[in-house]
Structure formats: structure tokens, C-alpha cells
Amino acid sequence: MTESYGFLQFLFNKYSETEYLSEAWIPINEILKQFLQNSIENFKPTSYQAIYCKVYKSTCKGYKERLFNDLKNLITEHCLNLKIQIDESIKKVIDDCSNTHMNIFIHQFTDFLHQYHRAIQAIVPLFHYLDVAYVRPKMRSTIEHELLFLYKTVIIEYHINHVFAVLQQLINASDSSSMERINLLLHLINDITPESAIKKRDLFKRYYNGEDVLHEIMSNEEHMITSTSIILCIMFLFLFSFEYNVNFAGPFFDQTVYTVLSNFSVSTPNNTQVFNFIVKPQTIDTRPSFIPITISNRARDMTLGNISVTSSHPSFTVVNLANDSYALLTNTFGLHAEIQNVYLLYIRVLVNPPLIGSIIIRLKDENDQIPTFDIRSIVLSVIEREYGNRIIAQIQAFDRDIDYQNSYVQYRLNERLSDNEALGNFHVEQDGTIWTNTIFGEQTNKTFYRLFITAYNDVPAWNSPTQNSQDFQLDIQVISINDKRPVFNNGLTLISILINETSINGTNILNITIVDLDINTNLNLGILKGNLRNTFIFTLLSDNSYNLTRTQYEAIGQLIVIGPLDYELISDYKLVLFAFDTKNIATINVTVKLQPQNTKAPYFDIMPGSTSYQYQVFEETPCPILDESCVSYSTRMLENFSIE
Structure with missing residues (x-):
């Protein structure tokens, strides 16, 4: 008896703050994070008897409410972290409405939801005693329901319209995930928010195997409406009796997804109306639900609030027409289907919590582009x-x-x-x-x-x-086929010319005509032999290749002096000129004779080192001739000499 009393005294003796943290919550927190952070592939359910005992002791030692709040805070923090990642994915979908980003978003949303569902299934049994001793009697709920409700409020309700809109878009584009993944996604959504089956009846019927669940929801719809009406009546009685200030529930769109087939041409001016939509109140109050309604002293004090409805795409803008009616307008002159023919827009209603609706706009292609050649x-x-x-x-x-x-x-x-x-x-x-x-x-x-x-x-x-x-x-x-031989000067085979030996470099001394009946001839000209000391060059001066109407190829070759001429060294040149058309060769003989010119002065043949001739003659002795002579390089001239 004493031992039993001692055990009960130990069991119900309250934890101190330090004991609770060190002996209970810190070990529990580590295990819970392990459950929440594991991916679907490596998730391994495990029995943790020690953790169950810590939960049991914390409940008995006066920390049941603290333990429940710590659990919810941890789960809420985890859900917020997941939401940040999902927000990044949906932002990419909004910025670039490609099927790749849409599929990534659907896969991520499904994996997060599946992982969370598996984690909850492992966490709930560990907190069974807390559930029975505190949550059920105190909260009129269960731990499983509360944890699923956290995920629903933080993630599901915020992104459910995105999920259905993107999923429908992928299905329409025949680029959706497998039937098994879609079925898993709808199954998980139905477990947390079964009312989605009513909103998306066709989608659930087509992809969700649990037809009995849908039937059950639909069969109980009338009962649900009746129950809701009773709850609303109770809420209003409560509000008027105790003078509470409330904001009615946020707005919703008259459709979940809007599909618009545009007949706009590229000449569509700015502010052309695409379509109208309505943001309806979500309560029985006839005023717009985004107007804060204050109930004070059983009298309504109406204070108008501000609402901003915006478009996620810069090509479109939203304007308020009247009351709850809005219009989506074009904001870009000339919508080109060639650039983008399908728009997935998100209309944001900036209230708290915010509301997002999706719009699918398909542009009708107009014949505004001309056939274009890469080169003209x-x-x-x-x-x-x-x-x-x-x-x-x-x-x-x-x-x-x-x-x-x-x-x-x-x-x-x-x-x-x-x-x-x-x-x-x-x-x-x-x-x-x-x-x-x-x-x-x-x-x-x-x-x-x-x-x-x-x-x-x-x-x-x-x-x-x-x-x-x-x-x-x-x-x-x-x-043309190159079967004709070039011809020089109407068939001539020999040409003789006389030039001065003083002709300078670059002097054109002869032009020769070459004719080829092959009209597309490409000629190479040159000197085959006789060009001593490379004195001459034979090149192309002009041709008629520019004349597109020619009936034969005609060219003029020129013979040019490019080296020094010297009659005393070489007095004539016997050249052989050629013209080659890549297949046939023609030649002509050209004799170049130099005409001498008086270009050199005479000189005396004086002995090296001397500057004059010296002779010795004897007085009164005749000398018939001197033994020295005067020489001139010019052998063609007659010189006169005299001795003084």
C-alpha cells in the first residue's frame, strides 16, 4: 500500500519548468521533428515506448495544456515552412505558366500532404493519453482532428483553388500526372477537407476511386445545410447578446476557374474588356463581405473597408465596375498569340485572409504574321x-x-x-x-x-x-562545260614589239585580247618561259564577267615591265605567254626588242690610283703616237678626243 501511494505521489507530483523541458518536451520534440521531416521514400514508422511514457507523465504532472500547445506550435511552424516552399512554387507558376512548373507544383503539393498525413498517423498514437485526458473532454475534439485542421487552415484553404486550377489545366493539356498520383492527391484532400468533393464533383468522380465517399457527402448535403443554418442562428444570437465586434467571413468568386476564348486581334487597344466577374459575400449579410461590420451596443456601425483586386499578369488589369462586379481589361496593346496563346492568371483579392481566383484565357490566333524567309x-x-x-x-x-x-x-x-x-x-x-x-x-x-x-x-x-x-x-x-580553248588575238601566234631600254617599272608595253567561247571561264595568265631576270609580268587587265548577257568570255591581258632593262646586257627577249582556263591552255610568242639610248658618258682608262696620263718625250725627237687610249662605254657613238 505504501509503495502504491509512493508511485502515485511520484506520478502526480508536478514537473518544474526545467524538468518538463529536459525530461519531456526536448526528447519529444526531437522525435516529432524526425517524423515531420522524413520524406515519403525513407519514412519508417517506429514504436517509441519511451516517448509515450513521457507524454503520459507530462499529462499526469500538470503539463497537459502546455504539452498540447507546444505540439500545436511545432506543427504550425512546420506547416508554415511548407507553405513558404509551396508559395515559391505557385509564384513560378504565376510568372511562367509552363506545364513543367505546373507539374512540379502538383507533385510538391501531393508529396508534402502525403508526408504530413503519414507523420500524423505516427504521432497521434504517441499522444493517446493526452487525447483522452485533455483534448477530448476539454476541446471537444481529437488530436488527429486538430493537427489535420492546422494543415487545412495554413496550407489547404490557402492553396486549394490553385491546386484545382493547375490540375485542371494540366488535364486539359494532356500533360497531367499519372492517374495514381491524382487519385492519391484527391484522397488526401478528401481526408482533410471533404467538402472539396462537392465543389469539384466531376474531378472527383473521374479520378477518385472512392465513389461511396462522394455519395455519402452528397446524401448528407441537406443535413449539412440545415445544421449550418442552426449554427448561424446561434452565432447571431450570441453576437447580439454579448456585444462582440466581428468581421464577417471573407469573399469568394462566383466561379472557381474562368475560361475565356478571346477574339482579340493584334489591334486590340488598351482597356478592352475581357470579361466580368463577381466577388460575392460569403455570409448571409447582404453587404459586401470585405466591409468590416462592427456590432456595438446592439447597433451596427458601418465602416467601409478598402478592397484591392489585382491581376497576376502585367498584360491584364482589374477594375471595379460597381458594387461586387469587376472587369478584367487588357493592359497591353496587341495581344499576340504567337508569343503566348494561353494565360493562366490569378486574381488576388487583398483581404485578410487573401483570396485568389484563377482565370484561363485562350487567345484566338489572327493572321497577323507574314511568311518570312531567313534570307531574301x-x-x-x-x-x-x-x-x-x-x-x-x-x-x-x-x-x-x-x-x-x-x-x-x-x-x-x-x-x-x-x-x-x-x-x-x-x-x-x-x-x-x-x-x-x-x-x-x-x-x-x-x-x-x-x-x-x-x-x-x-x-x-x-x-x-x-x-x-x-x-x-x-x-x-x-x-557551261569547259570544252573550248582560249584564243589570243584572233589566233595570232607571234607578236614583236620594240621598246626603249629606258622604260621604267610599271610600264604597260602590250595589251593582248583573249577570247573563250565558254562563257564562265576563269583565266589564269602568266609567262611560260623567256622571262630572263623576271623582267616582265603578264596579268589580267579586264574581262566581261560582269555582263550577264554575254555570249562568250572576253578578256584583256597586259604585259608590264617590272625589272631594269639594259641593252648592253640583254637586247631582246623571246617570251612565251599563256592563258589557262583550268582545263585548256593557249600560248603566244612575244618578242620584245630594246632600243638603245645614250644613257652612259665616256671615260678614260686610267690606272688605278692615278688621276691623269703621264708621258715622257725627248726634245727635238718626233713621237708619232702615244701608247695609251681613251675608252668609252658607248660603243655606238663616235667620240672626238684632243690632247693639249
């Missing part, structure tokens, strides 16, 4: 003497309109701009293929054609009865 012209070569009906090219233009009828491009030959000769020699198919059946070089000697090909839409432009179009220039050159 090319030069194409075809070879002569080819036979048969053959494709020589295919061009392609791109139209950025997203509607198939508006973006479908066809092609035709522009007969007004093209050469007359081209009309009978070339044909353009509707797919941009260019054909010819002409044998160039036999049926026609024309070597150049200019075509203009028009890319066009078959439907009129959005702002004109005419078609959108763009022209492409195609220049066609006929490449």
Missing part, C-alpha cells in the same frame, strides 16, 4: 546540257502564326517581277519546289535568269482583304 535572295548555278524534268532548288518560308490555316505557306512564281525568259523555262510548285525542263546551252544560249518567288497565305490578312506575302529573289547562272 540567293545565287544558284545550273550546268548546261543537262536533260529531263528536274528539281533545281526548294525554298522555305516560316509563318509564326500558330493556327494551321493562318500559318500554312504556299508559293508561286511572281510573273510581274521575274525575267520574261524565265517564265517559260522554270516552274514553281506550291510547296516551294523549283523545276526546269530546259536544256541550257542547246535550247537557249542565255546564261542568266532572275526569278522572284512569292510566299503567301491562302487566307486574308487580319487587317486587309489581301494576302500576307513576301518575295524571294533567285538568280540562276548557267555554268
Whole structure:
């Protein structure tokens, strides 16, 4: 008996604050965080008998209310952390309405909810005694219900419209998650907020296997409405009896998701009305629910509050029409479906708590884009003497309109701009293929054609009865077969010229004409032999390659002096000039003779080191001739000398 009394005295002896924290809450807190932070993949339910005992002792030692509040604070903090991550995901969806971000949001929301549900299933049994001893009798609730309600108020109610809107958008785009994941998501949502099955009846019927749950909810709907009415009556009686100040419940939209098919063209001006919507009161009060209603001394003191309804996309803005009616207006001149044809907008009602509704706007594509070529012209070569009906090219233009009828491009030959000769020699198919059946070089000697090909839409432009179009220039050159030999000066094989030996570098001493019946000849000119000391150079002076209507190739070559000339060293040059057209070579002999000029002065052949001639003669002795002579380099001139 004494031992039993001692145990009871120990059990019901109150914890001190330090004992509660060190012996109970800190170990419990660590285990709870482990449950909450584990992911679905590595979650392992475990029996924690020691934790159950700590909960039992804390309840018995006077800390049941403190323990319950600490539990709720921990769960609330965890839910707020999850909400921050979900808010970041939905912000990415709002900023960039791509299916990738939408799927990431749905997966994250499902995983967080599944993880939380698993954690609650493991946490609730640990607090069984606290549930029985405190929560049920004191709170008229259960720990499981309270913890699920925390998740519902912090996350579910704030993001449920986002979840349904994004999920519906993915389903419509055939890019949603698997049936199993959608079923899991709806199952988890139904466990926490079963009224969602009523709002999204079609979605739950299609993807949620629990048809009996939906039937049960629908069968009890009448009872729920009756119960709600009774509760509302009790609330109003309570308010008027005890003079409480209240704010009625927040507003809601007349639809969960708005879908708008726009017929706007790119000329749509700013402030064009897209559609109207209503923000309705959520209470039985006839005044807008965002107006704070104060009940004081059993009389209503109406103080108007401010509401701000905004759009999440800068291309649209929201204005208040009257009372609860609002309009979504375009805020950008020219909505282009080519840039974005589907908008997922979120309309934010800035009240406390805030309200967010979603809008899906699909723009109708107008034929406002013209077929466009990457380049506007090319030069194409075809070879002569080819036979048969053959494709020589295919061009392609791109139209950025997203509607198939508006973006479908066809092609035709522009007969007004093209050469007359081209009309009978070339044909353009509707797919941009260019054909010819002409044998160039036999049926026609024309070597150049200019075509203009028009890319066009078959439907009129959005702002004109005419078609959108763009022209492409195609220049066609006929490449002849190189089977003709170049010819110098009408067949001459020898040319002789006389030049002064004083001709300076750069002097053009001879122009020679070269003709080739192959019209696309590329000539190389040069000196094959006889160019002693590299005195001359033979180069191209001009040709008629610029003349697109030529019937033969004509060129002029020039022979130029590039080195010193000296008659005494070399008096004539026997050159062999050539012209080469990459296949055939032609030569011509050119003799260059130098004409001597008086370019050097005479001089005396004096012995090195001497400056004069010295002679010794004897007086009165005749000397018929001196033994020295005067020399001149100029052997072609007659010099006169005298001795004084």
C-alpha cells in the first residue's frame, strides 16, 4: 500500500519548468521533428515506448495544456515552412505558366500532404493519453482532428483553388500526372477537407476511386445545410447578446476557374474588356463581405473597408465596375498569340485572409504574321546540257502564326517581277519546289535568269482583304562545260614589239585580247618561259564577267615591265605567254626588242690610283703616237678626243 501511494505521489507530483523541458518536451520534440521531416521514400514508422511514457507523465504532472500547445506550435511552424516552399512554387507558376512548373507544383503539393498525413498517423498514437485526458473532454475534439485542421487552415484553404486550377489545366493539356498520383492527391484532400468533393464533383468522380465517399457527402448535403443554418442562428444570437465586434467571413468568386476564348486581334487597344466577374459575400449579410461590420451596443456601425483586386499578369488589369462586379481589361496593346496563346492568371483579392481566383484565357490566333524567309535572295548555278524534268532548288518560308490555316505557306512564281525568259523555262510548285525542263546551252544560249518567288497565305490578312506575302529573289547562272580553248588575238601566234631600254617599272608595253567561247571561264595568265631576270609580268587587265548577257568570255591581258632593262646586257627577249582556263591552255610568242639610248658618258682608262696620263718625250725627237687610249662605254657613238 505504501509503495502504491509512493508511485502515485511520484506520478502526480508536478514537473518544474526545467524538468518538463529536459525530461519531456526536448526528447519529444526531437522525435516529432524526425517524423515531420522524413520524406515519403525513407519514412519508417517506429514504436517509441519511451516517448509515450513521457507524454503520459507530462499529462499526469500538470503539463497537459502546455504539452498540447507546444505540439500545436511545432506543427504550425512546420506547416508554415511548407507553405513558404509551396508559395515559391505557385509564384513560378504565376510568372511562367509552363506545364513543367505546373507539374512540379502538383507533385510538391501531393508529396508534402502525403508526408504530413503519414507523420500524423505516427504521432497521434504517441499522444493517446493526452487525447483522452485533455483534448477530448476539454476541446471537444481529437488530436488527429486538430493537427489535420492546422494543415487545412495554413496550407489547404490557402492553396486549394490553385491546386484545382493547375490540375485542371494540366488535364486539359494532356500533360497531367499519372492517374495514381491524382487519385492519391484527391484522397488526401478528401481526408482533410471533404467538402472539396462537392465543389469539384466531376474531378472527383473521374479520378477518385472512392465513389461511396462522394455519395455519402452528397446524401448528407441537406443535413449539412440545415445544421449550418442552426449554427448561424446561434452565432447571431450570441453576437447580439454579448456585444462582440466581428468581421464577417471573407469573399469568394462566383466561379472557381474562368475560361475565356478571346477574339482579340493584334489591334486590340488598351482597356478592352475581357470579361466580368463577381466577388460575392460569403455570409448571409447582404453587404459586401470585405466591409468590416462592427456590432456595438446592439447597433451596427458601418465602416467601409478598402478592397484591392489585382491581376497576376502585367498584360491584364482589374477594375471595379460597381458594387461586387469587376472587369478584367487588357493592359497591353496587341495581344499576340504567337508569343503566348494561353494565360493562366490569378486574381488576388487583398483581404485578410487573401483570396485568389484563377482565370484561363485562350487567345484566338489572327493572321497577323507574314511568311518570312531567313534570307531574301540567293545565287544558284545550273550546268548546261543537262536533260529531263528536274528539281533545281526548294525554298522555305516560316509563318509564326500558330493556327494551321493562318500559318500554312504556299508559293508561286511572281510573273510581274521575274525575267520574261524565265517564265517559260522554270516552274514553281506550291510547296516551294523549283523545276526546269530546259536544256541550257542547246535550247537557249542565255546564261542568266532572275526569278522572284512569292510566299503567301491562302487566307486574308487580319487587317486587309489581301494576302500576307513576301518575295524571294533567285538568280540562276548557267555554268557551261569547259570544252573550248582560249584564243589570243584572233589566233595570232607571234607578236614583236620594240621598246626603249629606258622604260621604267610599271610600264604597260602590250595589251593582248583573249577570247573563250565558254562563257564562265576563269583565266589564269602568266609567262611560260623567256622571262630572263623576271623582267616582265603578264596579268589580267579586264574581262566581261560582269555582263550577264554575254555570249562568250572576253578578256584583256597586259604585259608590264617590272625589272631594269639594259641593252648592253640583254637586247631582246623571246617570251612565251599563256592563258589557262583550268582545263585548256593557249600560248603566244612575244618578242620584245630594246632600243638603245645614250644613257652612259665616256671615260678614260686610267690606272688605278692615278688621276691623269703621264708621258715622257725627248726634245727635238718626233713621237708619232702615244701608247695609251681613251675608252668609252658607248660603243655606238663616235667620240672626238684632243690632247693639249
